[in-house]
Amino acid sequence: MLVEEIMKTEVITLPPTATIKQALFLLNKHKIRHIPIINEHHQVIGIVSDRDVRDASPSIFETDDSNPAELEHEIQTIMSHPVVTIHPLDFVEEIARIFYDKEIACLPVVREKNRLVGIVTEKDMLYTMIQLTGTHVQSSHIEIKVPDRPGILPAVTAIFGKRRTNIVSVLVYPYKGDADYKVLVIRIQTMNPLPVIQDLREAGYALLYPNNTVGLNQ
Structure with missing residues (x-):
C-alpha cells in the first residue's frame, strides 16, 4: 500500500508569519493536532x-489580559524544523517505522x-494497520508455527483453499526462541473455523492459537 492511498490531501496550513493565535484558532476549529508551515512556493519549512x-x-490562570501578547508572536518562533517528510509513492509499511523511530505523530x-x-497522521496509520491486519471485518484468528523455509506459505494456504475459505489477511512473525521457525497469523472470513483447523492439525502443523478445539476467536 502506498502513502498516496491513505494521505489526506486537504491540509490546513499557515505561513511562517501567521500568529500563534491564528494557529490556536485553526487547531480548535478543525479539531486537528498539527499544522504544516509553508512558504510562498508551498514548500514545507516547519510544523x-x-x-x-x-x-x-499563557497560563489559563492569567486573567489580567483577554488578548495576551504571547499569542501575537509569529508561528515561526515556535515551529519545529527541519521537518521529516515522506513521498506519496513511499510504502505505508515502511513509513510506520519512521513514526516509531522518530517518535512523531x-x-x-x-x-x-x-x-x-498531503499529510499522514498516526491515527491514519493506526487505521491502515487495522485494515492490513483484517481486524476491521468479522473473522476468525489462527496462529500456526511453521518451519522457516521456502514454499511454506503456499503449502499452508493451500489447505484453506481446499475448503474454499476466504483469507482476510496473512502476517508473518519470527518465532521467539527459535530462528528456524516462523508464526503465520491468518484471519479467515468464517465464523466456523473448526474444519480448516482440523485440516491443519491433520497436515502436521502446530497451532499456537487456538491450541484446542474450544474458545475460538472471532
Whole structure:
C-alpha cells in the first residue's frame, strides 16, 4: 500500500508569519493536532503541534489580559524544523517505522521541490494497520508455527483453499526462541473455523492459537 492511498490531501496550513493565535484558532476549529508551515512556493519549512501552541500560550490562570501578547508572536518562533517528510509513492509499511523511530505523530507528504501535497497522521496509520491486519471485518484468528523455509506459505494456504475459505489477511512473525521457525497469523472470513483447523492439525502443523478445539476467536 502506498502513502498516496491513505494521505489526506486537504491540509490546513499557515505561513511562517501567521500568529500563534491564528494557529490556536485553526487547531480548535478543525479539531486537528498539527499544522504544516509553508512558504510562498508551498514548500514545507516547519510544523507546529497543538502542544507547541499550548506551551507557547499563557497560563489559563492569567486573567489580567483577554488578548495576551504571547499569542501575537509569529508561528515561526515556535515551529519545529527541519521537518521529516515522506513521498506519496513511499510504502505505508515502511513509513510506520519512521513514526516509531522518530517518535512523531504526523508526517507531511511532499513531491518535487518539497511542495506539500498531503499529510499522514498516526491515527491514519493506526487505521491502515487495522485494515492490513483484517481486524476491521468479522473473522476468525489462527496462529500456526511453521518451519522457516521456502514454499511454506503456499503449502499452508493451500489447505484453506481446499475448503474454499476466504483469507482476510496473512502476517508473518519470527518465532521467539527459535530462528528456524516462523508464526503465520491468518484471519479467515468464517465464523466456523473448526474444519480448516482440523485440516491443519491433520497436515502436521502446530497451532499456537487456538491450541484446542474450544474458545475460538472471532
